[in-house]
Amino acid sequence: MNQNEDMKLWNNDIEKLDYLDMLFRRLKYRNNRLLEISNREQLLTEATIEDAFEFYISSFGLSFVKNIFLLQEDSIGQYMNMRCIIEGIAVYQYAKRDDSKRTQELLRAQSYIIERNMYRKYPDLDGKLINMQSISNNYEEAKKFFQDLSSEFKEKKLLNNRILFLRENSSYEKIVEEILGKPLAYIYKDLSLKIHPNSYINQNADKSDEILVFIVLSLLTNLFQKYPKYQEQGIYYEYDKSIGKNDFGSMLRRAVANQFDETKSLCRKLNEKQFTYLSLLIYEYSKMLFDFSLDILFGYSEHGTTKLKNLLELLGIINYINHHQNDHFFSFVDVHTKFMKHNNFEDIVEEDRVYLYQMYKNVYENGIDYDTFIKRSENTLGFLMDQNGNIPSLRELAFSVIDEHSSKINKGVIKNDEIEIRLSTYMKMKFEESQVMSHASGYMLFSTLGAWDDGVNIFHIMDDYFISIIEKIMTKNENLIKIQYLFRNYLKKYMKNAIIKKKIASIPRVKKTY
Numbered sequence: 001m002n003q004n005e006d007m008k009l010w011n012n013d014i015e016k017l018d019y020l021d022m023l024f025r026r027l028k029y030r031n032n033r034l035l036e037i038s039n040r041e042q043l044l045t046e047a048t049i050e051d052a053f054e055f056y057i058s059s060f061g062l063s064f065v066k067n068i069f070l071l072q073e074d075s076i077g078q079y080m081n082m083r084c085i086i087e088g089i090a091v092y093q094y095a096k097r098d099d100s101k102r103t104q105e106l107l108r109a110q111s112y113i114i115e116r117n118m119y120r121k122y123p124d125l126d127g128k129l130i131n132m133q134s135i136s137n138n139y140e141e142a143k144k145f146f147q148d149l150s151s152e153f154k155e156k157k158l159l160n161n162r163i164l165f166l167r168e169n170s171s172y173e174k175i176v177e178e179i180l181g182k183p184l185a186y187i188y189k190d191l192s193l194k195i196h197p198n199s200y201i202n203q204n205a206d207k208s209d210e211i212l213v214f215i216v217l218s219l220l221t222n223l224f225q226k227y228p229k230y231q232e233q234g235i236y237y238e239y240d241k242s243i244g245k246n247d248f249g250s251m252l253r254r255a256v257a258n259q260f261d262e263t264k265s266l267c268r269k270l271n272e273k274q275f276t277y278l279s280l281l282i283y284e285y286s287k288m289l290f291d292f293s294l295d296i297l298f299g300y301s302e303h304g305t306t307k308l309k310n311l312l313e314l315l316g317i318i319n320y321i322n323h324h325q326n327d328h329f330f331s332f333v334d335v336h337t338k339f340m341k342h343n344n345f346e347d348i349v350e351e352d353r354v355y356l357y358q359m360y361k362n363v364y365e366n367g368i369d370y371d372t373f374i375k376r377s378e379n380t381l382g383f384l385m386d387q388n389g390n391i392p393s394l395r396e397l398a399f400s401v402i403d404e405h406s407s408k409i410n411k412g413v414i415k416n417d418e419i420e421i422r423l424s425t426y427m428k429m430k431f432e433e434s435q436v437m438s439h440a441s442g443y444m445l446f447s448t449l450g451a452w453d454d455g456v457n458i459f460h461i462m463d464d465y466f467i468s469i470i471e472k473i474m475t476k477n478e479n480l481i482k483i484q485y486l487f488r489n490y491l492k493k494y495m496k497n498a499i500i501k502k503k504i505a506s507i508p509r510v511k512k513t514y
Contacts (some may be wrong), residue, residue: 024065025230031058044108052442053092060084061220077291082216083191088440090176106165111446112142118432124425189344196380197317199337200280242298252504255497256293266490277330285314304458309434316397322473328362335359336383402427409464463498
């Protein structure tokens with residue numbers, strides 16, 4: 001696309017929709033063809049770097065275009081789509097520098113190592129959801145393949161390298177900067193800040209987001225315009241098939257929209273009563289759950305896994321601040337978010353560090369010293385640093401929700417083909433899958449059917465976790481007890497729609513391919 005001409009096009013709604021529809025058709029056609037490859041036995045002997053990365057990019061691309069079409073442009077899910085598209089294109093171009101037969105073989109072999117590293121943590125699921133003997137055998141073969149290639153591939157390196165087939169331990173951020181340049185690397189880091197827990201102040205779509213959307217659309221167009229073929233039916237057909245002319249889809253969409261409207265009303269009331277951060281967290285969670293639900297409705301079940309991590313992290317923050325916040329906490333969160341934003345753009349001065357430390361000391365009068373604080377502050381969750389300088393990891397944050405609330409949901413179990421599985425174990429495994437599938441390692445094409453297709457289970461389980469957390473904070477937090485009636489009225493309406501969602505979710509849904 002020529003940027004000057006197409007920015008004019010972008011202001012014409014009809015031409016904008018036609019452009020989105022054509023891009024959607026190209027993405028859909030390529031994604032469908034690759035989805036067929038992923039279901040073939042020959043996947044692990046035939047799939048190429050081009051296949052793996054265009055599958056990953058087109059998967060997030062479809063969700064991205066769908067959100068623009070449905071005006072869902074400022075959710076964490078949409079920022080996630082853009083972050084992953086940028087990351088995917090950068091790693092793809094980086095990998096193509098050496099797309100030799102050996103590199104292609106390493107790409108396919110790494111899937112066995114990724115799966116073993118992930119699933120070995122959950123022996124309780126052996127024989128139920130996974131076959132650890134088969135996974136271990138495949139791992140040993142893949143490990144030998146890597147080690148025959150280079151003595152550098154010790155066991156520890158096989159465990160810790162995020163993009164193993166590249167044979168080097170480079171970070172995604174460095175690859176984005178090297179391949180796409182510093183300006184896009186700044187954007188990439190800013191998107192990473194937005195999709196992880198932060199203050200969420202002024203995170204609504206603005207003019208800069210419009211430009212960002214246009215940049216990502218340009219990246220997608222440049223990558224996929226080489227394919228002359230495109231899907232016969234476009235996004236209008238997809239919408240009608242999934243929601244517009246689908247009775248169950250429209251009912252489900254209505255139930256999700258009702259929940260979102262009720263949540264917006266609750267958040268306004270919480271904000272009026274000075275519970276600002278809590279209102280922002282609940283609002284962002286609900287907005288992302290809406291986006292997540294639309295992915296499921298459109299048949300993009302892989303995003304029931306890729307975006308689960310972000311939902312659990314948001315619930316983790318809601319759960320955490322109930323125990324830890326004081327009057328100065330939100331000010332510290334807000335200043336830390338601004339600090340990280342400036343840091344991402346390499347725009348930090350010493351006064352910024354001093355001010356951030358002052359905010360920390362307002363929360364913890366007897367907190368750690370300045371030098372130690374500064375060394376630890378450039379952490380995603382630096383605003384959760386405690387008096388002793390300890391900061392929970394994103395994983396710990398998510399697992400705290402799972403550990404505390406799983407036993408309150410369906411007696412702590414989930415059924416899979418009449419086999420009972422502990423819900424806490426299942427959700428932790430799903431978090432691990434989400435972590436792996438959401439990054440551009442090349443693994444998504446090779447992921448297991450369960451990792452790909454569990455979105456419907458997650459769809460209604462997240463309601464259960466959210467309800468359990470709200471029930472807790474409204475009765476345990478001494479400040480919120482005073483407005484308990486607001487939460488009770490809210491939950492009554494929210495749970496009514498949650499029941500509708502569960503009933504509809506049990507009905508066979510739209511397939512991604514057609």
